[in-house]
Amino acid sequence: MRPRQTARPTPRRRVRVRLETDERRAQLLRLAQAAFATRSYDDVSMDELARQAGVSKGLLYHYFPTKRDLYLAGLRQAAQELLAATLVEAPGASPIQRIRAGLDAYLAFVSQRAAAYTALLRGGIGSDPEVAAVLEETRQAYLEHILRGAAGAPLPAPLVELPLLRVALRGWIGMVEAASVEWLSHREVEGGRLRDLLVDLLFRTVEAAVGSSLTAGW
Amino acid sequence: MRPRQTARPTPRRRVRVRLETDERRAQLLRLAQAAFATRSYDDVSMDELARQAGVSKGLLYHYFPTKRDLYLAGLRQAAQELLAATLVEAPGASPIQRIRAGLDAYLAFVSQRAAAYTALLRGGIGSDPEVAAVLEETRQAYLEHILRGAAGAPLPAPLVELPLLRVALRGWIGMVEAASVEWLSHREVEGGRLRDLLVDLLFRTVEAAVGSSLTAGW
Numbered sequence: 279m280r281p282r283q284t285a286r287p288t289p290r291r292r293v294r295v296r297l298e299t300d301e302r303r304a305q306l307l308r309l310a311q312a313a314f315a316t317r318s319y320d321d322v323s324m325d326e327l328a329r330q331a332g333v334s335k336g337l338l339y340h341y342f343p344t345k346r347d348l349y350l351a352g353l354r355q356a357a358q359e360l361l362a363a364t365l366v367e368a369p370g371a372s373p374i375q376r377i378r379a380g381l382d383a384y385l386a387f388v389s390q391r392a393a394a395y396t397a398l399l400r401g402g403i404g405s406d407p408e409v410a411a412v413l414e415e416t417r418q419a420y421l422e423h424i425l426r427g428a429a430g431a432p433l434p435a436p437l438v439e440l441p442l443l444r445v446a447l448r449g450w451i452g453m454v455e456a457a458s459v460e461w462l463s464h465r466e467v468e469g470g471r472l473r474d475l476l477v478d479l480l481f482r483t484v485e486a487a488v489g490s491s492l493t494a495g496w
Numbered sequence: 497m498r499p500r501q502t503a504r505p506t507p508r509r510r511v512r513v514r515l516e517t518d519e520r521r522a523q524l525l526r527l528a529q530a531a532f533a534t535r536s537y538d539d540v541s542m543d544e545l546a547r548q549a550g551v552s553k554g555l556l557y558h559y560f561p562t563k564r565d566l567y568l569a570g571l572r573q574a575a576q577e578l579l580a581a582t583l584v585e586a587p588g589a590s591p592i593q594r595i596r597a598g599l600d601a602y603l604a605f606v607s608q609r610a611a612a613y614t615a616l617l618r619g620g621i622g623s624d625p626e627v628a629a630v631l632e633e634t635r636q637a638y639l640e641h642i643l644r645g646a647a648g649a650p651l652p653a654p655l656v657e658l659p660l661l662r663v664a665l666r667g668w669i670g671m672v673e674a675a676s677v678e679w680l681s682h683r684e685v686e687g688g689r690l691r692d693l694l695v696d697l698l699f700r701t702v703e704a705a706v707g708s709s710l711t712a713g714w
Binding site for chain 1: 618628631632635659660662663664666667668669670671672673674675677678679682684685689690693694696697700701704705
């Protein structure tokens, strides 16, 4: 389609208004994320969020028609931030350095949002189909990341298609989640030790699924 | 307290009525479990279950005031059955034989209830607090089972209290769940191969957390 600039009334003003709209939305989202990060879904109210933001309830509902919409928007943004923080691009780094850095970032990220992460994975809001879809897409992104070699060591094509390897890696991603929830609930283990354990077990998982020749070069 | 038999009116009749009540409840529960095993929570209706059982809706609601109560009762019973089937007591069997048998039973159990298991772990009803509590109790039972040596190789007391081992084993339980869901969604991997992989990774998990000396005797 050709741009129809002549049809646009006062383009400069429209841009300014749209930016303000985006900023307002981002502000509301940040406030909501902070609230959901430390308290349960049911404890957070739209009234209180509108008050905190200094806007009318009407305006808040204009951006997010329901609390669930607001929660979902915050969750989708958090998932994007998590992936951006953890799918580390580090040219020159060895595979093990990248995996370690990715896991460090993952543990730091969930540690800062412990209540929300635990509620998401151990009940609370986590069973909503759209919430479950965000979780599923995130896990799938990690699986693809590992399989496609974004971690630095591309897997040979035949292995990428190996069903047992996919099952094993999905298992390992489940291990990262379950171990993280347990870790956050007691905080007795130093993050670096958990990271080392999970790195170790990723290698062992790949070895158990496809043999040790593959990880020899990692 | 002393038994107050003399105060009981017509004890024989009461026993008979109570048994019938238990049987009716068990029948309704079996029907509900079968329905929830193959269809989603939302797709199952109380009307239809009452019709199937040949009872009035009023009677069904007498036993289970809401669909959620019925689902929860079915889930609790399924969790008991799962633990009974998988926490294998086999005197004389080696630790590895017991772990293999337990995992075989686990995979067979979830395979027969694939839709319900997947919905439970990947969204659907799984975020209800009481549903989450049943999941949590089941995972805790497996953790205690492994830690207390019901698998056949008692862990030394200092290790049982080791925070890293608890985190690692909770991680492994999460791996079993996540790998099972992935396995059930494609069914391309033979159950015995998945079982061998998970047994292998349980050993590697314990080794990674506490060193290999411990599993040398398994």
